Amino acid sequence: MRLHHLEVTAFGPFTGTVSVDFDELSQAGLFLLSGATGAGKTSVLDAVCFALYGDVPGDRSVAKRLRSDRAPVEVATRVVLEATLAQRRFRITRSPSWERPKRRGSGTTTQQASVVLMELVEDEWRTLTTRLDEAGHLVSDLLGMTLTQFVQVAMLPQGRFQAFLRSSAEERKRLLERLFRTERFADVERWLRERRVELRRRSEELNADVAEVVSRISETAAVTLPDDWDVHDLGLPAGDGTIASWARTLVEEATEAQAVTSGAAMEALAAESETLTALDAARAMAEKQRDLRAAAAAESRLLATAAEHEERVRRVEAAQRAEAVAGVSELADQARREHQRAASLAPSDLTVGEAKAAVEKISARLAHARALEPVQRRLDEVARELTATAAQRDRVLTQTREQSRLTEELPQRTKALGEQLAAATEAAAAIPVLRAQVAAVHEVRRLTAELVEARARHEAARTAAMEARTHHLDVRQARLDGIAAELAGDLAVGADCPVCGSHDHPRKASPADGAPDAAAEKKAEKAYDDASAEEHLRDQHVRDLATRLQIAQEAAGETDEPAEVLAERLAGLERTASGEASLRAELSAAEESQERSASLRTELETRAAELETTVRHLTEERERLEEQLRDVRADHPGLAALLSTLEREHRAATTDLERLETVARAAEALTGAERTLTATATRAGFDSPESALAAALPPEQIAALNRQIKTYADSLAAARATLDSPGAAEILATDEPDLQALAGAHRKAADAADAARSAADTAATRAARLDSLHRDLTTALAVWAPVRDDLEVAVRVASFAEGKSSDNQLHMSLSAYVVAYRLTQVVAAANERLAKMSDQRYALEHSAAKGAGDRRGGLALLVRDDWSGESRDPATLSGGETFVVSLALALGLADVIMNEAGGQMLDTLFVDEGFGSLDADTLDDVLDVLDTLREGGRIIGVVSHVTEMRERIPTQLSVTKGREGSTLKVLGV
Numbered sequence: 027m028r029l030h031h032l033e034v035t036a037f038g039p040f041t042g043t044v045s046v047d048f049d050e051l052s053q054a055g056l057f058l059l060s061g062a063t064g065a066g067k068t069s070v071l072d073a074v075c076f077a078l079y080g081d082v083p084g085d086r087s088v089a090k091r092l093r094s095d096r097a098p099v100e101v102a103t104r105v106v107l108e109a110t111l112a113q114r115r116f117r118i119t120r121s122p123s124w125e126r127p128k129r130r131g132s133g134t135t136t137q138q139a140s141v142v143l144m145e146l147v148e149d150e151w152r153t154l155t156t157r158l159d160e161a162g163h164l165v166s167d168l169l170g171m172t173l174t175q176f177v178q179v180a181m182l183p184q185g186r187f188q189a190f191l192r193s194s195a196e197e198r199k200r201l202l203e204r205l206f207r208t209e210r211f212a213d214v215e216r217w218l219r220e221r222r223v224e225l226r227r228r229s230e231e232l233n234a235d236v237a238e239v240v241s242r243i244s245e246t247a248a249v250t251l252p253d254d255w256d257v258h259d260l261g262l263p264a265g266d267g268t269i270a271s272w273a274r275t276l277v278e279e280a281t282e283a284q285a286v287t288s289g290a291a292m293e294a295l296a297a298e299s300e301t302l303t304a305l306d307a308a309r310a311m312a313e314k315q316r317d318l319r320a321a322a323a324a325e326s327r328l329l330a331t332a333a334e335h336e337e338r339v340r341r342v343e344a345a346q347r348a349e350a351v352a353g354v355s356e357l358a359d360q361a362r363r364e365h366q367r368a369a370s371l372a373p374s375d376l377t378v379g380e381a382k383a384a385v386e387k388i389s390a391r392l393a394h395a396r397a398l399e400p401v402q403r404r405l406d407e408v409a410r411e412l413t414a415t416a417a418q419r420d421r422v423l424t425q426t427r428e429q430s431r432l433t434e435e436l437p438q439r440t441k442a443l444g445e446q447l448a449a450a451t452e453a454a455a456a457i458p459v460l461r462a463q464v465a466a467v468h469e470v471r472r473l474t475a476e477l478v479e480a481r482a483r484h485e486a487a488r489t490a491a492m493e494a495r496t497h498h499l500d501v502r503q504a505r506l507d508g509i510a511a512e513l514a515g516d517l518a519v520g521a522d523c524p525v526c527g528s529h530d531h532p533r534k535a536s537p538a539d540g541a542p543d544a545a546a547e548k549k550a551e552k553a554y555d556d557a558s559a560e561e562h563l564r565d566q567h568v569r570d571l572a573t574r575l576q577i578a579q580e581a582a583g584e585t586d587e588p589a590e591v592l593a594e595r596l597a598g599l600e601r602t603a604s605g606e607a608s609l610r611a612e613l614s615a616a617e618e619s620q621e622r623s624a625s626l627r628t629e630l631e632t633r634a635a636e637l638e639t640t641v642r643h644l645t646e647e648r649e650r651l652e653e654q655l656r657d658v659r660a661d662h663p664g665l666a667a668l669l670s671t672l673e674r675e676h677r678a679a680t681t682d683l684e685r686l687e688t689v690a691r692a693a694e695a696l697t698g699a700e701r702t703l704t705a706t707a708t709r710a711g712f713d714s715p716e717s718a719l720a721a722a723l724p725p726e727q728i729a730a731l732n733r734q735i736k737t738y739a740d741s742l743a744a745a746r747a748t749l750d751s752p753g754a755a756e757i758l759a760t761d762e763p764d765l766q767a768l769a770g771a772h773r774k775a776a777d778a779a780d781a782a783r784s785a786a787d788t789a790a791t792r793a794a795r796l797d798s799l800h801r802d803l804t805t806a807l808a809v810w811a812p813v814r815d816d817l818e819v820a821v822r823v824a825s826f827a828e829g830k831s832s833d834n835q836l837h838m839s840l841s842a843y844v845v846a847y848r849l850t851q852v853v854a855a856a857n858e859r860l861a862k863m864s865d866q867r868y869a870l871e872h873s874a875a876k877g878a879g880d881r882r883g884g885l886a887l888l889v890r891d892d893w894s895g896e897s898r899d900p901a902t903l904s905g906g907e908t909f910v911v912s913l914a915l916a917l918g919l920a921d922v923i924m925n926e927a928g929g930q931m932l933d934t935l936f937v938d939e940g941f942g943s944l945d946a947d948t949l950d951d952v953l954d955v956l957d958t959l960r961e962g963g964r965i966i967g968v969v970s971h972v973t974e975m976r977e978r979i980p981t982q983l984s985v986t987k988g989r990e991g992s993t994l995k996v997l998g999v
Contacts, residue, residue, distance in 0.1 A: 027169060027180065028052075028933035028965070029074065030115075033106040036097035037076075038069035041991030046070065046983060048934065050996060052965045054981035056957055057998075059936070059969040061985030066992040067969050070985065071936055077107035077118045078165050079173040080141065080158060092122045096991055099127050102137070110933075111168040115146040118161070171201075180935055191900050191912045195842075195885035202845040202852075211841040218824035225817040232810040239803045240269060246795050247276045270807065273800045280793035287786040294782035298775040305772045308763035321748035328742045335738045342731045344721045347710035349728075351718035354706040358699035365692035372685040381683035388679050392672040398655060402666070405651040412644040419637035422630055429627035436619055443613040447606065454603035460596045466581035467589040473575040480571050484564035487557070494550075494557035501542045501550040508541040846872070846885055848922070853887070856918025863910045863952045870915065871897055887915075910952060913937065936967040946974075953978055 029048040034040050051057045061067045072082040076092065093103040106119045119142040125134040143161045144151045155161050169176060193201075203212065244251050252272050542550075655664075703715050712718035723731075748754065825831040829839040838846065853870045860868055873886040888897040889911055903911060917935075937956070956966055968979060976982065980998040 028110045030108040030110065031106075032070070032073060032077070032108075033104075034070075034073045035105070036094045036101045036103040037073055037092060037105055038094060039064070039066035039987060039992040040069065040994075041094045041097045042101075042993075044992075044994040046994060047996070048965060051967075051981060051983065054998070055964065056966045056968065056979060057981040057983055058975055058979040059967050059983045059985070060971060060976055061992075062987055063971060065985040065987035067971070067985050069992075070983070070994070071969070073105045074107060075173060075177065076122070077105045077120050078109075078169070078176070080120055080122075080139065080162060081173055083173060083177040093124045094991060102126070111165070114168070116168075117144045117146070117151060118142075118165070119144075174201075191887060191908070191915050198849065198885045199842055199845050202848050203841065208841055208844045208848070211844045215824075215827050215840050218820065218827050222817070222820040222824045225813060225820045229810065229813045229817050232806065232813055236269075236803065236806045236810055239799055239806050240273070243273050243276060243796060243799045243803065246792060246799060247280065249276065270800075270803065273796070273803050277793065277796045277800050280789065280796045284786070284789040284793045287782070287789040291779070291782040291786040294775075294779040298772070298779040301768070301772040301775040305765070305768040308765055308768045311760070311763050312765065317748055318754055321745040324741060325745040325749065328738060328745065331738070335735065338731050338735050338738075341723070342728060342735060345723035345728050345731075348712070348718045348720075348722035351703070351707045351710050351712065351715055352722050354699070354703045355715060355719065358696070358703045361692065361696040361699040365689070365696045368685070368689040368692040372689045373682055376682060376686060378683070378686045378690060381679065381686050384679045385676065385683050388672060388676045392669070392676055395669050395672055399669075401651055401654050402664070405648060405655065408644050408648045408651065412641060412648060415637055415640050415644060419634060419641055422634045422637060426627060426630040426634055429623050429630055432619070432623045433627055436616060436623055440613065440616045443609060443616055447609040447613055450603050450606035450609055453599040454606055457596065457599050457603055460592065460599060463582060464589060464592045464596050466578050466583075467592060469578040470575065470582050471589065473571055473578055477568065477571045477575055480564065480568045484561070484568045487561040487564040491554070491557040491561040494554040498547075498550040498554040501547050505542045505544070505547050842885065849885055849887075851922050852915070852919045854918070855921040856914045859917045860911060860914035862954065863914055864907075865947070867891065867893055868907070868911060870911065913952065934965045934967070936969060949974070949978075 031048060032046040033043065034045070035043040059067050059070060072092075075082050082092065097103070102121055103124050104119065104121045106117065108115070108117045110116075121137070121140045123139045124137050126137045127133075128135050139158060140156070141158050141161045142156055143154045143164065145154055146152075155164065166172060203209065240251060252269065707713075707715040707718045710718055712721070822831060822833075826834050827840040829837045829842065836843070850872045853872045857869045860870060869890045869892065871888040871890050873888050887900060889900050889903060889907075890897045900908065900911060916937075956968065967983070968975065982997040984995045984997050986993050986995065
């Protein structure tokens with residue numbers, strides 16, 4: 027902000043029109059607004075505030091007396107201010123409300139306040155607004171401050187330098203927030219609050235979803251909600267497990283109710299089934315009565331055809347009797363054929379008795395042989411065991427011989443490995459020494475070559491240095507020889523000679539051709555210095571190489587062997603030492619093998635003796651078993667071959683016996699069949715088998731007659747069975763049942779069963795619905811849970827950002843913390859001024875602790891007295907000290923705002939009164955500081971009536987009071 031021009035009419039003590047050209051005052055940078063007490067110095071500042079904000083600071087705003095009491099009644103009160111705000115040039119014309127004479131008649135009327143806000147755009151004044159509210163908002167936005175804040179920062183009013191110094195934390199916070207535009211941090215706090223509100227709203231919605239599901243469960247189950255459930259509670263109703271358990275209990279109760287109604291439905295269905303059974307019984311009774319009447323009619327019809335039925339029975343009976351004879355005749359023919367076939371297969375040279383004797387003899391031999399099968403099996407087992415044991419004995423003997431050989435060889439191998447391990451260990455110990463010696467020999471060879479080369483380069487550098495020295499001395503001498511000409515070249519006409527002092531130079535010396543000057547001498551001297559430095563470096567390098575060579579020779583020792591031979595010996599030692607670990611492992615393994623081999627040899631020898639005893643016993647048992655089988659086997663190779671032969675012979679003898687017995691049986695069967703055929707024909711009522719065969723009928727004809735007979739007999743039997751059935755007479759005598767009444771009873775039972783079934787279905791539906799709602803409740807609670815968790819986090823973070831959380835040890839909001847940081851910057855800038863103004867005595871301190879009456883910490887200010895080393899409250903300062911500290915704080919605040927990106931530039935600053943409380947030295951220091959503020963084109967207006975100030979500040983805006991009103995005058999420009 028920079029003020030350019032101010033015009034005031036009928037405002038405060040100014041009855042007429044006065045103006046101030048601040049651009050004229052800005053040439054000096056620092057000016058004094060002086061005048062007697064009550065002349066109107068502060069009114070000039072009030073006019074600036076009124077033009078910008080439409081109001082004045084402090085108590086004068088409450089009085090509402092801006093118009094001059096002595097101004098002519100026809101002159102309107104007006105303030106016109108031209109200023110640059112946010113790099114834009116504005117003209118603001120304001121008038122307060124005032125009582126003016128009526129244009130018609132007598133008396134006065136109220137002239138409402140007005141404003142005209144114009145902007146200079148391309149050398150043209152354009153009106154932006156004439157509305158008070160719009161003008162106020164625009165100016166406040168451009169300055170970024172309210173009137174109170176503007177006065178505290180840019181226009182400290184009389185007697186209130188300490189307002190910002192002694193203001194509360196909240197007042198400092200509001201001011202600094204606007205000045206440094208920290209709204210974004212307040213926006214973060216607001217976003218966190220809104221996030222908390224949004225999550226709370228979302229949680230309430232999800233809570234409502236849960237409550238809705240709970241309500242539907244309650245409605246479906248027709249029960250009231252649990253006593254500890256509150257649908258508006260953001261938390262859980264005594265834990266979400268309680269409501270879930272309640273729902274789960276309702277599901278279980280509904281399931282039980284479903285089971286109960288299902289049982290009732292089953293009982294109703296049973297009752298319906300009983301009525302249905304009674305109805306069916308009645309229907310069956312009616313059906314039986316109809317059947318009995320039909321059976322009586324059928325019996326009468328069948329008895330009328332009894333003769334025909336008797337004839338069919340007679341023919342079928344004869345045919346059936348003949349059929350039995352025919353069957354026996356077929357059996358006799360079959361017996362005859364079987365006898366002929368058996369006779370053709372049986373041996374003709376044996377009788378049945380001879381065949382039986384042969385079978386018995388072979389069976390006896392076979393039984394005796396089979397009795398020896400356990401002996402044969404044991405003999406086979408003994409042979410297998412003998413073979414396996416002998417093989418095992420041979421393997422053990424082989425292993426025993428092998429272990430005997432190892433027992434003799436392993437000590438020698440263990441000794442050899444021990445000798446090899448000792449050699450490898452000795453080689454490993456010698457390797458570091460030899461390796462260092464090899465490296466030293468190589469280093470001696472390399473350093474020797476480098477030393478020869480370095481000495482050559484040093485010799486060349488020394489020669490060059492000597493030549494450069496000689497050349498430098500020659501050039502110097504040549505210059506000294508021609509110094510007169512060089513001095514003559516520097517002489518000027520009328521100037522004194524530096525040698526003789528004369529100002530006349532009749533015969534000046536002239537330089538010879540090629541004579542060196544100072545530059546040539548300096549060049550030669552530089553070349554000599556460079557060559558000497560190079561020679562010194564080369565010499566140092568030679569000395570360093572010689573020292574390193576001596577150290578390497580000492581490390582190499584007194585050896586005549588070349589490095590290659592030493593390296594080859596080192597490689598041999600490394601090869602020998604490389605096997606140390608493996609040799610140590612082999613030696614350990616060999617020693618263990620030696621111990622195991624001795625132990626195993628003893629075990630194998632014991633095992634071999636045991637196996638040899640077993641072989642001897644098995645051999646004796648085999649000989650004994652073979653002796654038992656030898657007589658029975660005869661010339662057969664074994665018992666199995668003998669058994670096979672005897673079994674074949676037994677089968678052949680048995681087959682002959684069976685065939686002979688079959689022939690005998692077939693003969694007997696043929697004889698019996700012939701006798702049976704004759705007897706059967708006789709028994710069937712026939713004279714002979716031939717007459718019986720003549721009465722036989724074809725099967726299909728018999729079947730047809732039998733069907734007719736059966737149909738007649740079945741129909742007659744069915745009719746008579748129906749008529750003869752138990753209770754048939756009673757059934758016929760019984761009245762016909764009332765089917766309609768029974769049907770009605772069944773319908774009632776069916777309706778009751780339907781109702782019970784409906785109740786069961788309803789219970790099943792309710793149980794299914796409650797189960798579904800229980801799942802919905804589980805889902806709703808699961809969806810609600812993360813939102814509740816997020817809400818908890820948001821509540822904690824928002825509380826932390828607001829400074830209300832116990833985790834926030836400073837109890838500062840985020841925006842207050844940022845403002846506190848800005849205040850720290852202001853304090854640092856203020857201390858730069860305060861140190862000069864207080865002679866390095868006072869310094870401001872920013873404290874995070876709460877001040878008296880503050881709701882938040884982080885914005886408290888203390889004053890440190892370096893003379894006493896104590897920090898104290900600003901309220902304990904004297905008047906002059908308070909002025910100095912407050913002024914430094916105000917100036918520091920202005921500096922930080924100007925340097926802050928996005929902050930408002932305060933190019934015009936007023937300091938109103940307070941200098942009378944300062945001593946001369948302090949006043950000098952303060953004025954020196956104010957004088958430095960002019961850097962960058964800033965205008966500093968000092969308001970004071972102190973005489974000494976007028977003497978120190980030549981540029982002045984003088985306010986003179988008089989009976990006709992105060993006037994303004996610029997002095998010293």
